[in-house]
Amino acid sequence: MKRKLEDYDEEDFLNDLDFVRMRKYDPNPNSAPATASTDQFVDQFTRHQRYDEPTASTSGSSSHLSSSSYPDRIQFFVRMISQSNTLVLYCKPEDKVKVIHEKILRVTGIPMMEQRLIYQGRQLQWEHSLAECMIRNDASLHLVGRMRSTEHPRVWHLIDELVSTVYRLFKGERGVYLKSVEAMLVEFLDVTTKKDIHANHLASHLNIFQSLCAPAALVMLYMSPHKCNKDLAEKSIRTFITSCKIGLAKPFYSQCAPVMLEFCNLLSRSAAQDDPLYKLCRSSLGSMVEDLRIGRGSRNPDGFNNRMSMIAVKDIFPFVTELANKLTDGSGINLSSNEVRDFAAFLWPVKAAIKDLPDFKGVIPVPMTYTFSCYDDEIKLLFMILFELMEKMKKCLDKVKAEMAMEEKEDSEWDQYLAILKETRGIAKLYQGAEDMFWSNMKPVDVSLRYLIVRYAKRGETYKWLIGHKNLLDFESRRHLVMLLLPEMKDEDEELHEMLIDRSQLLSESFNYISKAKPENLRGGLFMEFNNEEATGPGVLREWFFLVCQEIFNPQNALFIACPNDRRRFFPNPELRSTCFYVFVASKVDPLHLKYFKFAGRVIALALMHKIQVGIMFDRTFFLQLAGLKISLEDIKDADPYFYSSCKQILEMDPVIVDQDVLGLTFVHEIEELGSMKVVELFANGKNIVVNSRNRKEYVELLIQYRFVTSVAKQVVKFAKGYADIVGDEKIQKLIFKTLESEDHDGMLHGSESIISVEDWKLHTEYNGYEETDPQINWFWKIVEEMTAEQRKVLLFFWTSLKHLPVDGFGGLASKLYIYKSNESTNLLPSTHTCFYRICFPAYPSMAVMRQRLNIITQDHVGCSFGTW
Structure with a gap:
């Protein structure tokens, strides 16, 4: 049961201090212990040994007397420098603190001048009595090293003063300024998070922060019934989190995990799990431990091993359980996006630790027939969590399937489903047969999975877990995943790579502009202009893509060969001619042919990035090589x-x-x-x-x-290198081709193979200056219906600079098309603004006149590049 704020008193704070395990402070975490006497103490004594008289021997023999035998004496505990040892001592209330130091000296051999006793956040002075220090029966004292024996006395002093001030605030003492706590914490953080701090010094500072019970003191203040105290504590803890996150690089930031773990443990005992500060600390801890290997065989950067060894699987796993229980409780998903991210962050080091076990053989047998050397309880509990997650997500996807067509009933929690599915599948991979069961559960709800991908898959997330099961997806969902892998288009004009191309030298000049450019400049966007033409903008760029791809794949240029049975499909031309079954001109006739293949790879990747259909398809043999897959006999059927x-x-x-x-x-x-x-x-x-x-x-x-393969290996490698230049690297390039089916790539690069539908065209066209019922509009669509398939393509090209529509038709274009009424003479031909998919024509007096004008512009040599801009 959680305590209410008004019930939290000084005794509760003392209990919370008992909860905090005191760490041994070592100014150099990698060094050997400072004194032999301390080592002897660790070796000779165990936790909670009782010493009733100062004459107790260091061998551990003593008489065990209860506190009731000495009503005038106080029993109290002294937690030692070693975190695993505690002394139980007895003194009279009038005894001086110095007496305690003498007893510790006799038992441990630690010199009195090296001892420092902390009680209720303050150092005890030798001349004060136990009664003056308000040491009660069963109180807990903490033994730490003296400040003057460390190399960080200023840090010791700051945190000691901070804790002392917090306790005085909690007791309600007058004359204590709230700002002093904030000032001391900020000063501590300034020296702790500075960029040039050494790894060992950072660990020492954080050790001091914990050794003096600063986390416990701040949590105590946060639970205060007084709002000003509570606000101060919350601000201080948030400042600690923010300063560490902003001021420390990732490896250093992760070293704050033990401190954050202590904050989380204290808050979880004192506040509710939905407490905002607790959730912030939990999330911060997750960001600190993600990507860290904390199990057996873990290796952290130099200087960090000692401190990170204080974080173990048993420390992390309770947060996995807590979030999993919240996720699976109730009918819906009860986690926010931040909590789902935290769930994934805590899961990663747990899974990594399990995989690092010497008796982990790649998969955990089910049923579990033996006990693991470590983490056995966690492994079994994680298996239970897996089945609860699979059952929950199956129900959630059934709900999506039933309601996704009803947009008004769409649940906002759906955007978390993909992330949860990814983590569920990640757990399933650990257990024998569990992954197959996971994918079997996905098969009946594959429609929901596809919908979630298209609707909620976001750039920056990884969806590699779906690639091996792309049979569950459709073209639209696979295409969406690939577009997330491609660079995002930028709108800033100053970042565009400018090209001025002479149409008569289209291929060679395009080669020079694209091949010599830095990849990052090409990813920023392109600005295209044809020499001696006024037209500019996206429409001209779409035209350039279409024309240059037609040239690259023109068999006369000897770079690519068209498949005999399908002249739209191409594969690389070998350097040397084969005389076995098929004769062709070798690509080596051009001394720059390999550089042209790299250029071709860049152009194709850019076309996909710009979502422009260029009327080209890859033969299956070429596609499979780019995906890194083997070619079989059936794969060569079209190529030769x-x-x-x-x-x-x-x-x-x-x-x-x-x-x-x-x-x-x-x-x-x-x-x-x-x-x-x-x-x-x-x-x-x-x-x-x-x-x-x-x-x-x-x-x-x-x-x-x-x-x-062998005869075109150099060409394929160069093409793939050019492609990778645009998409980022070779891994992403192969990932793209593994995500897609060959037919998917055809659809993205070539476009729709269906005859252009006039009805679909009309459905996606709007009017300006005309009404849909005007005679000119009726005439226009009747004339378009009479056109041949090729004439419609030329009209579409004239209108939009596209000869090929996306697979999903006009609905797949960036915007609708527009017909504008112009005030020009009816003697003039229509004009277009291809950038905005806009065609303009005057109110022609008759259908015959309009037909005559449209017939002119639908001649291929006229319609090409007739647009204005």
Whole structure:
């Protein structure tokens, strides 16, 4: 049961001080203990040994007498420098504090001048009596090293004064200024969070902060019934959190975790779990421990190991349980986005610690047939949490499936579902068979999963956990995940990479502008202008993308080869000509051909980033290589039908005939180099190995590997490098292609393959100056309906600089299209502002006149680049 503020008194504070485990202070955490006597004490005595007389021997033999035997004596505890030892001593109320120091000397051998006793946040002076110090029966005192024996006396003094002032405030003493606490804390933080602080000094400062019970004192003040005290404590704790987060780099910031853990433990005992300050401390602790390996085999940066060893799995796991219980309680999701993030932050080091166990063999057997050497309770409890989470998320996704079509019923908690699913799947990976069960639960609600991805997946989050199960997704959700991986477009004009291109030198000049630019400049955006033309803006950029891609993939330029059965699909042209099944001009005819492949990779990535459909598709063999996947026989069917047919025939031929060496094949491949034939062995001594029924499968696989992988390896590598320049790095490039199916990439790069729908066109068109019922509008749409598919493409290009619509039609464009009424002469042709998808024409007097004008602009050579801007 939580205590009410008005019930929190001095006795409660003393109990909270007892709760705080005193740490041994060592000004150099990496050094050996300062004195041998302290080590002897640690070795010889255990927690709560009783000493009733000063003559007690250091061997531990003594008579055990209760406090009731000496009614004029006080029993009290002295927590030692070592955090695991406590003395139980007896003194008379009139005895001086010096007597306690003498008893400690006799028991431990620690010199009196090195002893410092702390009670209720203040140092006890030798000349004062126990009664004057208000030491009661069963009180707890703390033994720490003297300030003058440390290299941080100023820090000791600041925190000692801070704790003493806090206690005086709590007691209600007059003449104590609230600002003095804030000033001392700020001064402490200034020296603790300075940029050039040494790792050991930071650890020492934080040790001092804990050793003098500063966290307990501030929490005591926070629980005060007096608002001014409570506000001061809250502000102080928030200042500590903010200063550490802003002033310390990540490795140093993580060293504050033991202090923050103490704040969390104290607040969880004194306040409710929904207390704002407790939630802030818990969240701060999560940010400090995330990415840290705190289990067996953990390795932290130099200088940090000692301090971080004070954080263990048993310290972190209660927060995992607390947040999991809150998450699974009730019918909905009861966690905010910050709490879900905290749940993930605390889970990570727990999972890492489990994986570091020597008896963890990659997966935890279910049912658990043996006890783990460590974390056994946590492992079993985490398994229970997993099943509660899976059951809860299944119900939540069922709800999404039932209500997602009813926008007004959409629940705001839905935006947390993906993050929770990710963490649930992360836990499932630890246990045998649990991940398969997780994905089985997702199958009946895959529609909900897709909806959540499109609606709530955010840039900056990682969705790698979905990639291995992209069969649960559809084109729209996979495309959305890929767009999150691509760089975000910027609107600042000063950051745009400017290009001025001569149409007659389109490919070569585009190559110079794109190849020589720094990748970061290209990611910032492009500004495109054709030489001697007034038109500028996004519409001209869309036109440039379409035209330059047509040139890059034009077979006459020898960079790429079109598939014989589908001239829209392309794969890289090898450097050398193959004479085996298919003859073509080698790409090596251009000395810059490899640089052009890198240029092509940049252009394609930029087109995807700008969401521009350029009418190009990749052959499956090319797509699979970019994804880092193996190519099979069925994958080459479109790239080279004759080669495919020949290989298939070899595999299906009667084994007896093959073994008679009718084919006359060995493990070689012939190519033409500089006008002469060259034989390439598919493996060492391949020319002497005859193809037979037993090795023919290997022969076909090696032939495919050479023909579609080895022969174009340099080209693919360069293309991938150019692509990676734009998306960020090679890992993201491969991740993009692994996220997509080959058909998805076709849709994103080529666009819709359907005939342009006039009805869809009309549905996404608005009017300015015209009404939908005007005769000119009726004539316009009737004429468009009469057009051929190619004429509609040219009209669309004239209007928008796009010849290919997105897969989802006009609804996939950045905005609607517009028809504007112009005041120009009816003798003039229509004009366009392609940047804004706007076509303008006057009120033509008849349908015949309008048809004649539209027929002119739908001629491909006229419609190209006819827009204004």
